[in-house]
Amino acid sequence: MPYQRVKGTRDILPPESAQWVYLEQFIRDFFRRNNYKEIRTPAFEFTELFVRGIGRDTDIVSKEMYTFLDKGGHSLTLKPELTAPVIRAYLQNDLAQQGAVTKLYYIDALFRQERPQKGRLRQFHQFGFEIIGSPYPEADAEVIQTMAALYQSLGIQKMEIRLNSIGSRESRANYLTVLRTALQPFTAEFCPTCQERLQKNILRLFDCKVATCQEILNQQAPSILNYLSAEDTHHFQEVCHLLDISQVVYTIDTKLVRGLDYYTRTTFEITSTLLGSQDAICGGGRYDHLVEDLGGKPTPAVGVASGIERLLLVLNQQGALSIPQPELVYVVTLSEEARAIGFKLLTFLREKGLNAEMDFLRRSLKAQLREADRNQAHWVIILGDDELQRQAYLLKNMRTGEQQNLAFDTPVNTLAEILKRD
RNA sequence: GUGAGUGUAGCUCAGUUUGGUAGAGCGACAGGUUGUGGCCCUGUUGGCCGCGGGUUCAAGUCCCGUCACUCACCCCA
Structure with missing residues (x-):
């Protein structure tokens, strides 16, 4: 075998490639009907964009990026995530001038240098969409409702929407102090990784799959919802209310904390039991500071991204993809x-x-x-x-x-x- | 980066325990039918047994190393 694929990459061959074309067309038709416009950004960006946008201490930035120097000595990075590039393009092209609220969607390839496993590749693909400019819960609710509707019309059968609010930056800082104090006495009882998380990134404790850690959290960890500011709480209640009246079924999961630094208030993900250990088919939330962190005027925004490989895994598990062939x-x-x-x-x-x-x-x-x-x-x-x-x-x-x-x-x-x- | 499992024909996999001439099913190709597909029957094709080293008269099989893939951890879509 003279040449092989790079680890974590895949060839998409017929007949599977027909599924990709079908899904991509489905997504584009769907967004055309929902008044979102497509944006395409370059395959790579200046490294600094991701460091600023995603956060220096996140796993993505600290150990998963494909970063290289070009001949001019600039540090460039194959995009590991799409929200930061979209916001960069939004600012650079001054899209804010074209309307108070900007609604964009994308379908794109991403790169992260992780160990591959089921539903996780080094080059993988996402589609997603962003509503930029609205601070109000209608935008949060639309993002969740819209993604759920898209999945439903695609034929996804068993999915669970998990919803949480991690509050404003101030509320969260407050909560973290309380959480740290509450868990301090139990440090020794946590698993080794959790002991590390206790020091470095305490919110990550909630992701732990070890039963004893979960036990301690269930009994000792206060709910973040009790530490939200009045405005945060009201926002969250409104989001829930809007979902209720549009008959979107969800569960509130106060342990849902997302891994990127930029999230504020609403976070959510949709999972499927048909996947392996990596069971999220999409994840998203509100990010009210990213635009200003990237040098723009303070602009609230909310968005979501869905893994295409994972979606196809689920659809194929269900046997839901029958693609008509011309005679x-x-x-x-x-x-x-x-x-x-x-x-x-x-x-x-x-x-x-x-x-x-x-x-x-x-x-x-x-x-x-x-x-x-x-x-x-x-x-x-x-x-x-x-x-x-x-x-x-x-x-x-x-x-x-x-x-x-x-x-x-x-x-x-x-x-x-x-x-x-x- | 860590752990476990798996690498044998185009594909799915036996064979490894106990070393002794590389197998099956599917697929592909052809014949049965000199101009008729599918079903059936017959035949043919197809392998550096992941790679390198070692032990041995003899290694797919035992030992060491290495690479790849898969799943899981970490984290994420």
């Missing part, structure tokens, strides 16, 4: 003269919008019919010596086995009509 007409030719006539016929049929194919290996009739069958051809047009004699195509319906003759001088329109009938 195929297979032209069988059995001599040099027939091949020329058949080739010309192909181009006519294609001009009439038919999916037409012929054999390029000059094989036997039997082999060509087998190939037509493998391709699930509806019709076969046979062109051999007999047909040249008679000056007529032999049309065979592969579903019924019925055959009929059709004179060469039959108008192509008439021929196309017959082939388009069931």
Whole structure:
């Protein structure tokens, strides 16, 4: 094997590639109907954008980025996340001028140097969308409701929406102090990783899967919802209310804390039991300071990103992806003269919008019919010596086995009509 | 970065315990039918047994190393 794929990358081959095309088209149609516009940003950005945007101490920035120096000595990074580049583009192109609220969606490839596992790759793909400019709960609720609606219309069956508020930066700082104090006495009882998290990033404790750690948290950790400011609480209640009246089913999970520094107030994710250990198909939330952190005017925003590989895993688990193929007409030719006539016929049929194919290996009739069958051809047009004699195509319906003759001088329109009938 | 599991035909996998001529199913190709697909029957094709070293008369099998893949941890979509 002379060359191999880089670890954590994948070739997307037929027939799987058809699923990708289907899903991408589905997403674009969906957003067109929901008045979001597509944005495409470059594959790489200046490293500093991610350091500022995502946070120096996050795992993404501290150990997962593909960073390199270009020939000018600039540090560049393959994008590991899409919100920061979108906000960069929003600021650089002054999209705020075009309206009070900006609604954008994207479908893109991302890169993170992690150990691959089920539902996690080094090059992976997300689609997502952002509402930039609104501080109000309607925006939060729309993001959640819209993503849920998209999944639903895609046919995702079992999903769980988990919702939380991590408050404003002030509320959160306050809560962290309380949390640290509350858990201090139990330091020794936590698992080794949690003891580390206790020091470095105490919110991450909530992610721990060890039963004893969860036990302590359940009994000792105060809920963040009790430490939100009045405004935070009101905002969260409004979001919940809007979801309730639009009949979006969710559960409040006070342990849901997201890993990127920029989140404020609303955080949520949607999980599926059909995935492995990495069970989130999307995650998002509000980020009211990112725009100003990246040098813009204070601008509230909220958004979400969904993993395309994970979505496809779920859809395939459900067996929900049946992608209709256009009917195929297979032209069988059995001599040099027939091949020329058949080739010309192909181009006519294609001009009439038919999916037409012929054999390029000059094989036997039997082999060509087998190939037509493998391709699930509806019709076969046979062109051999007999047909040249008679000056007529032999049309065979592969579903019924019925055959009929059709004179060469039959108008192509008439021929196309017959082939388009069931 | 850590741990566990797995690498044998295009694909799915036996064979490894106890060293002795590399197998099956599916697929592909062909014949049965000199112009008729699918079903059936027959045949053919197809392997540096991941790679390197060691032990041995002899290694797919035992030992050491290495690489890759998978799942999990960390964290995230």
